[in-house]
Amino acid sequence: xxxxxxxxxxxxxxxxxxxxxxxxxxxxxxxxxxxxxxxxxxxxxxxxxxxxxxxxxxxxxxxxxxxxxxxxxxxxxxxxxxxxxxxxxxxxxxxxxxxxxxxxxxxxxxxxxxxxxxxxxxxxxxxxxxxxxxxxxxxxxxxxxxxxxxxxxxxxxxxxxxxxxxxxxxxxxxxxxxxxxxxxxxxxxxxxxxxxxxxxxxxxxxxxxxxxxxxxxxxxxxxxxxxxxxxxxxxxxxxxxxxxxxxxxxxxxxxxxxxxxxxxxxxxxxxxxxxxxxx
Amino acid sequence: xxxxxxxxxxxxxxxxxxxxxxxxxxxxxxxxxxxxxxxxxxxxxxxxxxxxxxxxxxxxxxxxxxxxxxxxxxxxxxxxxxxxxxxxxxxxxxxxxxxxxxxxxxxxxxxxxxxxxxxxxxxxxxxxxxxxxxxxxxxxxxxxxxxxxxxxxxxxxxxxxxxxxxxxxxxxxxxxxxxxxxxxxxxxxxxxxxxxxxxxxxxxxxxxxxxxxxxxxxxxxxxxxxxxxxxxxxxxxxxxxxxxxxxxxxxxxxxxxxxxxxxxxxxxxxxxxxxxxxxxxxxxxxxxxxxxxxxxxxxxxxxxxxxxxxxxxxxxxxxxxxx
Numbered sequence: 001x002x003x004x005x006x007x008x009x010x011x012x013x014x015x016x017x018x019x020x021x022x023x024x025x026x027x028x029x030x031x032x033x034x035x036x037x038x039x040x041x042x043x044x045x046x047x048x049x050x051x052x053x054x055x056x057x058x059x060x061x062x063x064x065x066x067x068x069x070x071x072x073x074x075x076x077x078x079x080x081x082x083x084x085x086x087x088x089x090x091x092x093x094x095x096x097x098x099x100x101x102x103x104x105x106x107x108x109x110x111x112x113x114x115x116x117x118x119x120x121x122x123x124x125x126x127x128x129x130x131x132x133x134x135x136x137x138x139x140x141x142x143x144x145x146x147x148x149x150x151x152x153x154x155x156x157x158x159x160x161x162x163x164x165x166x167x168x169x170x171x172x173x174x175x176x177x178x179x180x181x182x183x184x185x186x187x188x189x190x191x192x193x194x195x196x197x198x199x200x201x202x203x204x205x206x207x208x209x210x211x212x213x214x215x216x217x218x219x220x221x222x223x224x225x226x227x228x229x230x231x232x233x234x235x236x237x238x239x240x241x242x243x244x245x246x247x248x249x250x251x252x253x254x255x256x257x258x259x260x261x262x263x264x265x266x267x268x269x270x271x272x273x274x275x276x277x278x279x
Numbered sequence: 280x281x282x283x284x285x286x287x288x289x290x291x292x293x294x295x296x297x298x299x300x301x302x303x304x305x306x307x308x309x310x311x312x313x314x315x316x317x318x319x320x321x322x323x324x325x326x327x328x329x330x331x332x333x334x335x336x337x338x339x340x341x342x343x344x345x346x347x348x349x350x351x352x353x354x355x356x357x358x359x360x361x362x363x364x365x366x367x368x369x370x371x372x373x374x375x376x377x378x379x380x381x382x383x384x385x386x387x388x389x390x391x392x393x394x395x396x397x398x399x400x401x402x403x404x405x406x407x408x409x410x411x412x413x414x415x416x417x418x419x420x421x422x423x424x425x426x427x428x429x430x431x432x433x434x435x436x437x438x439x440x441x442x443x444x445x446x447x448x449x450x451x452x453x454x455x456x457x458x459x460x461x462x463x464x465x466x467x468x469x470x471x472x473x474x475x476x477x478x479x480x481x482x483x484x485x486x487x488x489x490x491x492x493x494x495x496x497x498x499x500x501x502x503x504x505x506x507x508x509x510x511x512x513x514x515x516x517x518x519x520x521x522x523x524x525x526x527x528x529x530x531x532x533x534x535x536x537x538x539x540x541x542x543x544x545x546x547x548x549x550x551x552x553x554x555x556x557x558x559x560x561x562x563x564x565x566x567x568x569x570x571x572x573x574x575x576x577x578x579x580x581x582x583x584x585x586x587x588x589x590x591x592x593x594x595x596x597x598x599x600x601x602x
Contacts, residue, residue, distance in 0.1 A: 013406075013407040013408060014407075014408075016402075016405055016407035016410075017407045017408045017409050017410075019402075020402070020403065020407065020409060020410060020413045021409070021413065023402070024413045024416050024417065027416075027417055027420065027474075028416060028419060028420075030420070030428070030431050030432060030435060030474065031419055031420070031423070031431075033431060033434075033442055034427070034431045037434060045440065046439065046440045047440065048439060048440050048445060049442075049445035049448065049449070050440055050441075050442050050445055089323075090323050090324045091324065093320040093321070093323065093324070094320060094321050094323075094324040096320055097316075097317040097318070097319075097320035097321045098321070101313055101314075101316055101317035101320065102313070102317065103314060103317035103318055103321060104314060106317070106321075109321065109325065109328075111593065112328060113328075114589070114593050115586065115589055115590070115593070116328070116332050117531075117589075118531050118585045118586055118588070118592075119332070119336065119582060119585065119586075120534070120535030120537070120556060120578065120581050120582065120585055121535060121537065122535070122537050122559055122560050122578060122581075123335075123336070123339055123559075123575075123578040123579070123581065123582050124332075124335050124336075126335075126338075126339050126342065126559075126563055126571070126574065126575055126578055127334070127335020127336060127337075127338040127339045127342075128331075128335050129563075129564075130335075130338045130339075130342060130352070130571075131334065131335060131338060133352070133353065146331060147331075149331075150331050150332065153324070153327065157324065181316075182313075182316035182319075182320070183316075186320070207422065210424065211423075211424035211425060211426070213424070213425060213426050213538045213542070214537060214538065217564075218560075218564055229424060229426045232426050232427070232430060233426060236430055236433075236542070243434055246430060246434075247430075247431070247434070250426075250427040250430055250431060253424055253426070253427055254423050254424065254427050257419070257422035257423050257424070258419075260422065261415065261418060261419065261422060265415050265418075268418060268422070269415075269418075269482060269486075272418075272421075272479060272482045272483065273482060273483050273486045
């Protein structure tokens with residue numbers, strides 16, 4: 001690749017950048033449109049053709065978010081963080097065992113995790129509904145945390161196993177020689193060295209539980225603590241007129257994704273390709 | 280990515296651990312204690328797998344084999360009816376359209392996501408200013424909560440004041456009732472889902488492209504191959520393993536797409552965009568009188584389909600890891 005890139009004249013590169021920007025603009029147009037609508041006044045909402053930029057910008061939509069959506073956002077935050085903690089706590093030890101302790105039957109377990117990822121969320125939701133109904137866990141925050149964690153745990157085990165396999169065996173052997181047991185080795189050596197994997201897993205676990213709609217709509221619908229995805233969904237259902245408020249909520253709900261993309265882009269790319277590409 | 284790719288090469292640790300042991304009498308007992316430790320670390324996640332995967336799946340199968348009503352759902356004394364729910368589902372007039380829509384939705388989404396993703400991956404694989412930044416921006420649609428994407432697309436596609444119809448009007452095409460005309464609703468959700476799926480294909484295929492050695496292209500260029508030939512003779516064949524994995528993963532993900540369709544059209548109007556995923560939800564949760572049994576039956580058909588392709592995926596992936 002390097003060679004061909006160098007042969008290219010600068011004018012050619014300039015054109016490619018221009019085309020690339022154009023592609024990106026087309027791709028991100030819906031995102032721009034969401035922003036645009038979120039600033040549009042109610043009376044301009046049904047205008048045809050619509051204003052391409054918010055000429056008479058208003059913050060009404062965002063005021064509505066502050067007034068009505070904060071509890072939903074808070075719930076989503078708590079559920080997201082809970083999912084992260086639960087996912088890492090379950091998957092990191094499992095990854096260590098599968099990568100370094102060679103358990104009998106480990107291959108079968110890894111395979112089961114691969115298969116678990118294939119089960120449609122709607123099926124899981126129906127099963128959870130039946131179970132939570134009898135346990136009285138419907139519309140509860142812990143119940144939703146557990147359900148949301150099923151979106152991330154198989155992926156997390158896969159990431160941790162792959163990452164921890166890369167930790168040099170000599171290092172763990174040295175710890176063993178110094179008298180450290182498996183627990184100590186895991187806690188003081190493996191875990192600190194796996195920072196990157198922990199970040200990747202946490203990001204995705206948070207993002208997936210923050211974005212979850214299937215579990216929220218089946219397990220938390222109508223409860224006292226509903227996540228933001230249901231906040232938006234109720235909004236769409238209830239007042240079809242106030243689209244600036246709906247889109248303002250959507251913008252706010254997109255913030256975690258935006259922040260993560262800006263601050264932790266390489267972890268995201270690592271996570272996207274982890275399941276699909278094996279060098 | 281780089282920190283995860285070297286994984287399979289570091290296996291021969293086994294020999295070291297045996298050789299490093301200095302106390303022979305304990306050496307034989309070591310593997311046993313390590314097994315205990317290993318399964319100690321695995322115990323929580325194994326329990327979790329049983330409780331939160333196996334049991335919900337079992338409950339779902341149980342649901343599909345009994346005649347549940349709201350009352351018996353709470354009391355748990357529904358009569359066993361065998362495959363009656365499956366027969367109900369197969370005889371349902373919604374079955375044939377739902378099957379057709381699922382197949383069309385999955386196929387069309389896959390083809391376009393892959394083709395657009397590959398074209399963009401090849402484009403962004405050229406080095407030019409901002410290419411890495413722009414590629415990162417392409418991830419946005421994939422990272423957004425589905426409800427955000429779906430509601431944004433709904434509003435863009437509304438008949439009277441949607442921006443899509445405004446653009447079409449500007450080029451002289453009459454308004455299309457994207458979400459309310461039975462002939463267009465499936466196309467609408469397909470468009471939205473392609474938009475969401477392109478970034479995943481782009482990122483994975485792009486990382487696949489980077490493993491193709493540049494020397495091959497240079498040699499081909501020396502032999503006078505043009506860009507088109509280079510793509511079909513080098514890029515495409517060498518990308519086949521990554522393409523296979525991308526398409527299979529895409530297949531499994533697309534089969535279970537529910538959020539987008541449900542939020543945009545609820546499977547309507549008149550079941551014109553119903554797939555197995557939305558139908559299953561519709562039966563179980565969408566009506567005032569829930570039909571849990573048939574809903575679970577539809578869901579289980581979906582599980583079987585997803586598992587079949589999932590197993591193919593696992594097989595392909597293992598084969599590639601070995602080669």
